[in-house]
Amino acid sequence: MWRHPAAKPLLALLLAWPACWLLWAAFHDQLGPNPAEALIRQSGDWALRALCVALAVTPLRVITGQVLLMRFRRMLGVNVFVYAALHMLSYAWLDMGLDLEDIARDIAKRPFILVGFLALLVLSALVATSFNKAVRWLGTQRWQALHRSVYAVAALAVLHFYWMRAGKNNQTEVLIYGAILATLLGWRVWHWWRKRPRA
């Protein structure tokens, strides 16, 4: 089933669905009284979910032994960037009116925006080096080291969300995403520890 030629296009459709729905809803007055805020927040939620899914691939592959899951890893990774970029673009356009000077000032002034922006910058570097040739250019080791920075993205994203909610002591969702991402990273550490070569 993982090998089926339709698997990838189907997955792509599935991943694009929330974005298509959000954009359609935003322009058809289906996002409630404050559509701009809804679009910014929901695209952020989807970026976090996409990150959880992308980081679940390797643990799932090892646990289930389904090596073919790796076929989808790049698409799931790029998907994180797509939602993060949609999130950033919604903010830049709807909140800041695409005024670059205002945006730059906002990033410099507000730590929670800065942290989100840094996460997107790292994701951009990962997307820019996501094609096969990049692995050859960089060499596997360097490429892997670079792509491990996705863990930094996870930390930055959770911090961004935490700060955004900080004034309201309303951290339930932050804790849920934080716990999922911590589990996925924790599993890797544990796995690496178990498999480390013994002297």
Place this chain on the structure above:
Amino acid sequence: MHARHSDNGHNHPLGSEITSAHAHQNRRQMMQHLATGVAGAALASWASREALAQSDKALARPGKLAPLAARPSTLAGANTMEKPTTYADASTYNNFYEFGTDKADPAKNAHTLKTQPWSVEIEGLVKKPGRWDIEDLLKLSAMEERIYRMRCVEGWSMVIPWIGYSLSELIKRVEPQGSAKFVEFVTLADPKTMPFVGSRVLEWPYVEGLRLDEAMHPLTLLTFGMYGEILPNQNGAPIRLNVPWKYGFKNAKSIVKIRFVEKQPGTAWVKSASHEYGFYSNVNPNVDHPRWSQATERRIGEDGLLSKKRKTLMFNGYEAQVGQLYAGMDLKKNY
């Protein structure tokens, strides 16, 4: 004529609001009189009537709750010319944390709130303390309709036709003692009818406060209704506060106690995050929230998805009326 266009009311609402208050009920008539007197102004009058029709539509009684009769206020600044927010938006996009932290929650959950019987306890440094039944409060002074801008600290705003009377009417009756410097508003915290009372988000009950002179300012509205009807539960029924030059969270909802005190009361958001929310919380485009700018705001239901946010006005546009309350004060320190 110009001030009647809802779309540019933002640019120059102040002159018209300060000099005279117009009753929205009379607007259409006035417009027609004006239009017939001006030759060649057919197009302008058509455009104005369109704007007025829209405005009247937004102000029409929604027919959901009991009507609450009121005369249009004649108080300076009490009737903005800007286009009112629709009742649907004003009653479904609310911050009322006792019923949930999502802005759609109060409209879904507040049906459990029991607003009858209701009474408000007046206590503390007053010569005439006591318990007031809501029926007596409704009769205490003539009901006025006032169309206020409401600016939320989160960066969005609405324009809402409220019904009530100046809080000063009640304060005068209960005769504060000379030592009373602040007024504390305690709101209902009933875990049986309010599902989120007890959550860690805030300390319950939700408490707000004003300096006595702020509470005595005629624009400070003790509110019983909106859009020609009694308040919906999610908007703070049966009695709430509206202080239009302050961020929305200062407007205590479902008030059960009004206490006159000597020292500045500890208010809900200050207790929760004093570095982010201050006691005064006057709308001020020059003092940013630590996590976002307060220079601009999004008008719910009016500013299109892609339109740039509008500029926030000092004291939410009520500077002419309330600026003197803060003369000589460092508003950056007293945020």
